[in-house]
Amino acid sequence: MSERNKRVAVITAANRGVGLWIVKKLAEKFDGIIYVTTKDPDKGDSLLKELKEIESVRYLNLDTEMEESIARLAEHIKQTHGHIDILVNNTEIHPVSGIVFFYRDFLIISALINSII
Numbered sequence: 716m717s718e719r720n721k722r723v724a725v726i727t728a729a730n731r732g733v734g735l736w737i738v739k740k741l742a743e744k745f746d747g748i749i750y751v752t753t754k755d756p757d758k759g760d761s762l763l764k765e766l767k768e769i770e771s772v773r774y775l776n777l778d779t780e781m782e783e784s785i786a787r788l789a790e791h792i793k794q795t796h797g798h799i800d801i802l803v804n805n806t807e808i809h810p811v812s813g814i815v816f817f818y819r820d821f822l823i824i825s826a827l828i829n830s831i832i
Contacts, residue, residue, distance in 0.1 A: 722747030723792065724801035727777055729753065730762045734805040742769045747800065752777035752788070754806075779806045 724741060728734045729751035738751055750773050751766070753759045759774045766772045775791060778784040792799055 718748070718795055719797055721796070722800045723750070723796045723798060724748070724803075725750045725752065725775075725788075725792065725799055726803045726805060727752045727779060728805040730758045734803070735762075735765075737803055737805065738766065738769075738772070741801070742766075742771060745771070745801075747771065748773055748796075750775050750792070754778045779804070 722745065724745060724747060726734055726738050726741070726749065729738050730753045734751075738749060741749060749769070749771050751759075751762055752775050753762060754777065756776050759776060763772070763774050775788055776784070777788050
């Protein structure tokens, strides 16, 4: 199956706590690619080492306070897959951007997630 035909999940701030838990739980049942993001690339390297047994995990650097960083992620997903099936914005809500913000084709809603599946 080509990359474009696979289901896609993006979990922001996935390197610890709720974000990391969501990635691990999602990987148990999700048949697709799981993108994990961190603001700090060094934490991303550590995260990939921790999740090395989950073949479906990919890493992308993302700073949700920087529009160009959001644009890079959006463009990568758009060019590689053309869609997102699951998006968990686990980052803190930036006071300027508020709870909901729109960038190109993606609507990102900050929320507490009790269960993915």
